[in-house]
Structures are given as C-alpha cells and as structure tokens.
Amino acid sequence: MDYTWQFNVVWRNFDVLLQGAWLTFQLGVFAFAGGTLVGLIGAAIKTYGPLPARLLVDVYVVFITNTPALIQIYFLYFGLPEVGVRWSSEACVLIGLTLNAGAYLTLILRAGFLSVRTTEMEAGETLGMSRLQQIRYIVVPHIAKSIYPALANFFIVVLVMGTSVGALIGVDELTGTAINLSTVNYRWLEYFTVTAGLYVVLTLVASVGLALLGRWAFRVKARIV
Amino acid sequence: MPHLAVSGVHANYGALEVLHGISFDVDRGGIVSLVGPSGSGKSTVLRTLVGLTRATRGTVEIDGDVIDYRSARAIRAARDRMAIVFQQYNLFQNMTVLRNCTLAPVKIKRRPRSEVEAEARDLLALVGLADKADAYPDELSGGQQQRVAIARALALRPDILLLDEVTSALDPELVGEVLDTIRRLSDEGMTMLLVSHEMGFVREVSNAVVFMDAGRVVETGSPAQIFDAPRSDRARDFFGKVLRH
Numbered sequence: 415m416d417y418t419w420q421f422n423v424v425w426r427n428f429d430v431l432l433q434g435a436w437l438t439f440q441l442g443v444f445a446f447a448g449g450t451l452v453g454l455i456g457a458a459i460k461t462y463g464p465l466p467a468r469l470l471v472d473v474y475v476v477f478i479t480n481t482p483a484l485i486q487i488y489f490l491y492f493g494l495p496e497v498g499v500r501w502s503s504e505a506c507v508l509i510g511l512t513l514n515a516g517a518y519l520t521l522i523l524r525a526g527f528l529s530v531r532t533t534e535m536e537a538g539e540t541l542g543m544s545r546l547q548q549i550r551y552i553v554v555p556h557i558a559k560s561i562y563p564a565l566a567n568f569f570i571v572v573l574v575m576g577t578s579v580g581a582l583i584g585v586d587e588l589t590g591t592a593i594n595l596s597t598v599n600y601r602w603l604e605y606f607t608v609t610a611g612l613y614v615v616l617t618l619v620a621s622v623g624l625a626l627l628g629r630w631a632f633r634v635k636a637r638i639v
Numbered sequence: 640m641p642h643l644a645v646s647g648v649h650a651n652y653g654a655l656e657v658l659h660g661i662s663f664d665v666d667r668g669g670i671v672s673l674v675g676p677s678g679s680g681k682s683t684v685l686r687t688l689v690g691l692t693r694a695t696r697g698t699v700e701i702d703g704d705v706i707d708y709r710s711a712r713a714i715r716a717a718r719d720r721m722a723i724v725f726q727q728y729n730l731f732q733n734m735t736v737l738r739n740c741t742l743a744p745v746k747i748k749r750r751p752r753s754e755v756e757a758e759a760r761d762l763l764a765l766v767g768l769a770d771k772a773d774a775y776p777d778e779l780s781g782g783q784q785q786r787v788a789i790a791r792a793l794a795l796r797p798d799i800l801l802l803d804e805v806t807s808a809l810d811p812e813l814v815g816e817v818l819d820t821i822r823r824l825s826d827e828g829m830t831m832l833l834v835s836h837e838m839g840f841v842r843e844v845s846n847a848v849v850f851m852d853a854g855r856v857v858e859t860g861s862p863a864q865i866f867d868a869p870r871s872d873r874a875r876d877f878f879g880k881v882l883r884h
Contacts, residue, residue, distance in 0.1 A: 433673035537729035540689050541795065542718050551742060625780035632733070 434591030442573030447512035453519025478517030528558030648697035722792035782813030
C-alpha cells in the first residue's frame, strides 16, 4: 500500500468539522429530549390510557419502528412540501428523529412503567396523589433509576446513528460536513478517519455527562465508560 | 356517635365477592383490631375503607358523614381523614426519609414546606428516627422503614390511622420498636384500626376485637371476651391454635 496520508488539509478545516460536531450534539440532545417526552406520554397512555388511545399509540409505534428513519425524514423533507408544508432540513431531521426516538422510547419506557411496584403506586394513591402526580413523583424517578443504562445507550444511538441521516438532506452536522469537505479535495480517508475519532469523542463526552447527570439526579451508580 | 362506623360492607375482587357484609364501629380515640385467619378479608377491609378496593354495598361513616365511594372527590376527602400504613411499608425508594414524609403534604395538600418539614421532623422524632431524615429507605432496617411509613401517614394529619399487619414483615427483634410507636400514638388519643397477628399486643392495646373469617365478622367483643371466652366454634378453634404458641 503506497497511500500517502495527508492530514494537513484536515487540520486546516478542523474548526468546520468541530462546528459540525456541535450541531450533531445539539440535534442528538434535542431529539432525545423530545423523544423522551413523546415516549413518556406514549408509555403512560399504553399503561393507563383508555383502549382507543392505546391503539393509537400502537399504530404509531408499529409504523415508526418498522420503517427506516431515512424514509421518515425523507417523508418530512420531500413529501410534505407536496401538500404545502415546508420545513428546513434541520427542522425535518429534528422532528423526524424526535418522532423516531419517541416510538422506541415508548417501548423502552413502558418496561419502566410496568416494573414500578404497584404497592408504591397504591401508597401514592392513598396519600392523595392523582395519576399524573403518581407518574411524576413515583414512576419517572423509578424509570430514571432502573432503566438508566437502556436510556443512555439509546441516547448514543440517536446521537451517532440518528443524526448522521441529516447529511442526506443537506444538514451540516458532522457527517454532512465531512462529506462536503472531502468532495473539495478528495481526502476522504483522512477526513473520515478524523470524523470517526470525533464521533468517539462525542460519545465519550455524552456518556460521562449522562453518568454524572444520573448520579447527581437519580442516585444511579452508572459506570462512566 | 362512633368515629368510624362500618355497616354491611361488601366488596369484590373482580367477580369474586370477598367481603360479605362487614360491620363494626370504632370510637374516637379507640383502637379496634381485626383478627382472624389469612384470607379472611381483614386487609381487604382496610383497603376498602381507603378506596383501593371498591365497596359494592354497605356504608362507611366518619363522624356520621357517609363516604360516597363512587365519587373520586369523596374518596380523596376520605383519604384526608384516614391514613393507611401497609405491611410492606411501601416507601418511595427514590426519596429520602424526610421527603417521603413531606411530599404529599407539600405537593398535594399545598401546605408551606417549612411548616411541614418541622412537623415531619417532630414525627420522625416521635417514631425514634430523628437522625435518619436524610437517609434513603434502602439504607434502613425493616423496622425503621415501617416507622417511617407510620410517620409518613401521620404527616397527613389523619383523624384515623389504619395499620395493615405492620409488623408481619419484620424480624422478631424489630417488632417491639414498631409496637412501641403504636402504643405511643394510642396514648396520644389517635383513633386506630389495626390488622395484626400479634395477639399479645392486640389484647393489650385494643378496646375491641373483631374476629373475621371467610369475609364475615364472626364475633366482636372486648379483648378478654374474644380471647378467653370466644362464643363461636370458629374463633375457639382459631385461638386454640394461635395462642398456644
């Protein structure tokens, strides 16, 4: 193999890559936060809601989890303008990822709802809590603690795999930025080596952040890495 | 007028009727104990009183006010006046002892936090756990957790305290500390209804004992009468077995 690695051009544009990484991070955090909210509502309805509402959530979950995220985002970006709804590419990625994550998180969080001890819920009920108060004060902290690892893993999935789909509709997140820069001077190998490294760093930063958040907020004894 | 009057209460689990017309009274400041074999419906009586199990027939009155169990608001109002302590403590595992006690009064009853916290610390002192306010439930022994559960119930300032086999899940050496707490409450004039298998204790603290079997009240009387001279064969048989040990 007589390939000559030339990283100079990459370092010259490193700040552009970092901007891409920052956008990736923001998209990941917001999509995950939004998805968690959607998932929480979905799981609550699945567990306590009336039958028609439960069926509606089932339809949502089945459709989203059985179609590629790319198709969902294409639907928003290329499909909706046909009926007059035009969102920016960033908005489409964010909304698409939120709805996508929301469906998976409905399933993940449902496990948390089902594993709350009924006795704790009854104690809450006899102390005068409404169903919403029981969810807020008993279920959510329980979920945060008991299925924290599953949630943290899924955040990484959204952060790394989810956001990179944005590159295909022109969002300048990390993957999109790397593609753009590479096409200028054909240093694909160098750019993607550094980009891969940046993804790992991003993931590590996110993991440490999540573990610290978990310890501080929910007494989760999570490993840092 | 009795503080708590239960008359002709029926209750179902699904299609199965488990209470077939339960009646008894508890006087203000009095202690009534429900005793009887497992599965006789003692705990279901307490669950029905606080609306966790739905009464299908009969009436429950507190100070002469009939509780309408078909109305969620009436059930909430009843829960303001009756607090229940469970066999398995059912503390909120994700909160400190103090927050377990203050959550409902502050977030649900909307009382000022400083006042509630001061009162909760007094209650924890009453149950002998003043130094555990900042501990989490999983850092406490069963007896300590049960005493926290009692403090949490008292923090709601109930008129009537329902205690459901509060010592059954405890090691024998931890039973004493919980019974001491109940004795102290009784001295302070709290109206209590207890389900218990601690026959010696029941005999000592109760004003009246209700013997239940198969979802019915078999007989009611003073502790001495029920334990020493039961009228029914079923009670004689039961106490013959449990009191021998």
